[in-house]
Amino acid sequence: MASGRFISGPLTFKSGVTLWVDRDAVLAASTDPRVYDKDGHCGSIDDKGNGCRPFILFRGTQGGGIVGEGVIDGQGGETMVGHKETWWQLARRAQTEGGRQNVPRLIEVDNSRDITFYQITLHNSPNFHVALKGVEGATFWGIRIDTPADARNTDGIDPxxxxDVTITHSFIRTGDDNVAIKAGSGTTSHISLIDNHFYWGHGLSIGSETVGGVSDILVQNLTLDGTTSGLRIKSDVSRGGLVRNVRYEHICLRDNRRPLDFDTHYTPNARGNQIPVYRNIILRDVVGTSGNLVLRGFDAAHPLGIMLDGVRFNMDAHWxxxxxxxxxxxxxxxxxxPGKPLGTNVYVGCSQRWVPFPAKNKEQTFPAIPIKR
Structure with a gap:
């Protein structure tokens, strides 16, 4: 895709197809709910919230992806065609009035293999930016996700x-989880996050759906700068399962309310018998400032199993x-x-690892060019 701003309705990819969005190009999602509509409810509030197709869909594909230094703009903050509010305002109204918003995700990858996202910027999604389900092999390299902190339910990347999913050398700030690793409809395993930077958002989460089991997660060289939670595992008896073999290494956190937030009672009034269990959780060289450090297993029969080595916060942080x-x-x-010796090694290496969110591409001034569907 050459330079310019292009507006499109939903796009469905075939196997082996790669979209290249060049540096000076913006692919913008239509703000017309009718083009995403599945059941007559897109752009409204109901009790299901599944009435819209995504802007970009990979389903049953192998190979291909999206690359380039351009921008994919979900236009979540723009007024919907035929309405008086934006996608985000609809989502916030659903929260206050009750019900679920019907708004499109930016990208869905379903039951696919070997998908690549490289250098692309994802901007202002109405809902989740990238949602993966039943995927074997996906790489996110050098991705920028940039959406306001108050844009509801705008997760960054949700495997x-x-x-076999890798997220590396990427920069994410958004209105919900920066990354959320889930297992609501099957097992999730072998996820690697290496050399990433997170800014505003709800942090790096596992859950809340863990009923299918989550295992073999590696997180190395991550900064979390101003996220509400930092490293987080969240679930409850309505959606719990086994989370095991999770390793966090060389992590820097600052200005977080809950830098560590491992909680098996995510929803206090949840009902069910799917008990969340967290085992073999390892934190090594994890450094932060202040805040609450939460380690909360389910009960005496289902404790949180965790190992801490070089986990260092300010002395006013609270366990x-x-x-x-x-x-x-x-x-x-x-x-x-309680009952453990005070760590004596005060690590200062984080001062060299904080970086500002990368500057946006220059402002686009090209006229919008509709894409035929």
Missing amino acids: GASQ QVEFAQIQTGPEGTRPAL
Whole structure:
């Protein structure tokens, strides 16, 4: 796609097809709910919230993806055609009035293999930016996701029921989870996040749907700068399952309310018998400032199993520990945990790792060119 601003309705990709969005190009999603409509409800509030097709869909495909230094703009903050509010205003109204908003996701990848996203900027999605379901093999390299902090339900990248997903060298700020690893409809495993930077958002989450089981997650060299939660595992008895073999290494956090937020009671009034269990969770060289450090297992029979080695925060950070079996490594923790020695090694390496969110591409001034569907 050459330079210019192009407006399109929903696009469906075939196997092996790669969309190249050049540096000076913007592919913008239509703001007309009718072009996304599945059941007559897109652009409205109901009790289901599944009435819109996504802007871009990969379904049953192998190979291909989206590359280039251009922008895909979901236009979530623009007024919907035929309405008096934006997609985001509709979502916020659903929250206050009750019900679920029917708004499109920016990109869905369903039951596909070997999909690549490289250098592309994803901007202002009405809902989730990228949702994966039943995917085997996906790479996100050098991605920028940029959406306001108050844009409701605008997760960055959500791998669900998927395997072999890599997210690396990417920059994400959004209105919900920066990344959320889920397992609501199947097992999710072998997910790697390497050398990434997160800004505003709800942090790096596992859950809340973990009923299919989540395992073998590696997170290395991540900064979380101003996210509400930092490293987070969240679930409850309505959607719980086993989360195991999760390793966090060389993590820098600052200005987070809950830098560590491992909680098996995500929804206090949840009902069900799907007990969430977190085992073999390892934190090594995790450094932050202040806030609440939450380690909350389900009960004495289903404790949180965690190992902490070089987990260091300001002395005014506060541990909240319940039903947790905690091991500590040679570098210990700071502040000290009850019954554990105070870590003495004060790590200062994070000062060199904070980077500003990359500057946006220059403002586009080209006329909009509709794409035939």
